[in-house]
Amino acid sequence: MPSEAVIVGSYQTPYVKNPTETTLYFILKSIGGVLNKYGISPTEVDGLGVSSFLMGPDNTTTIAEQSGICAKWTYQGSAGGAAHVAGVLDAQQAIINGSAETVVISAADSYSVAVHNKLMNDFNSSMRDYIAPHGFGGTNGLFAMLQRKHMADYGTTREQLGKLSVIQRENAAHNENALLRTPLTIEDYLNCRQIAEPIGLYDCVMPCGGGESTLLMSKAKAESLGLPYVEILAGDYRSNYGGDQFLLMSGAWAEFQSEMFSRAQISHSDIDVVGLYDDYPIMEVIQLEGLGFCPQGEGGRFIEDTDISVIGDLSINTGGGQLSCGQTGAGGGAIALTEVLMQMNGEVEVQRQVPGPELGVVSGFGMIGFGKGTGQSAMILKKG
């Protein structure tokens, strides 16, 4: 019997720079955190999903054991930073189909610069065999080539990209859990040291430890428990969109966004708040283009011409994003959703509260393979 599914909310652990805590710690703290936040016991949970680069030797099934959850439905995220959003969409379907009623989706890693660099040399077979042996500067090198090409082909400027870093840092000043909160000026951005040209220090995220879990349940259960909720109007994802393109200038969002908005029966101008996967500002531009907020190639100019602050026309990464909060490995795919949910549930510090957000878009991206990210996901959310 089909059941409407809703997202109750997310819990985010404190983020930790150079963590001594393990990945298991962050996964379990995020799951325990969301259960306690909403007063749900593990025995009530019947669906579980986990996305994590470093969770081995555990997997979703063994995390269910650690958590005391008997799962009728499970999800093991494989699409990197796209996996959490994709997992939430799959959980929604599981609840609609009656496979489960109360689902936790978690994403977490105990991450640091050293851990990230080590992972990049053995991240997957194509990167290991055809990129890493050359020496490549990690993801910084790959996204530098993408940014250079976007700048050359479309005239995107570093000033436009830097606006994202600067505004998101302003937002992070009002986010206790952000690791980088000191103000950043556009001059700081433009003059900072280059990591892999044209990517500079303030284009890069800081890997850190942390995790977040999202709780979904049937709408009926959420209402009977008096819990807040947010509805998923539509969403979609792809794994390995783009064939053999090494530099993926247009992601899978371009393929599914039109149908996604049409299923949701809303238009782009209705959207109040956006959470983009911000491993680099250039990817935020590419997501805005792919999601249809502006035409292909116009993302830089769109950023320049739009007030993207919390009081602006389209508020982007209102908590600071990964660029100011930190990147918790695969947990980086969850931070955007956590922030949009908190905005809609009125849980954020008042100085970064978007006034009355009704409709939002959250985007996921990741799992870099042979140059391109092989995972793209997105969903449209409506305040319940």
Next chain:
Amino acid sequence: MTEYNTATRTEHPMPVLEEWNRPFFAAGVNGEIRLQLCSKCNRTIYYPRAFCPRCGSEDYSWETQPLEGTIDSFSKVWKAENPYFDPELPFYIVLVELGNGIKFFGRLRVASGVPAIGDPVSAEFVQIDDEVWLPRFVRG
């Protein structure tokens, strides 16, 4: 041109050799870039695959590829992901559009001038061990 340093061999990040990529990594011994040509649909396959990613055929031949191309994009890297490459910093990475349209990833050696998108480059080869040569591109 070959370089073979046994002292650092164990630290160099290495590919895992499979039936479908050994000839790719070995082609540099003859100064060649070789890629699979699908016998069924004629697709040139890069990176090397177990079966054609377009038609699924497991039948292919190894064909030589152009050794010249143009720069599609590049970056000057100041921080290496693997400390093995620290002594080489800063170095250039490049995506080269070869004469056959294939976009090939590798390192760029800048012999003269400053690289730009569209610059012509040509391939040379660096030997890593008995079975592995890596193509590298030269500008200027």
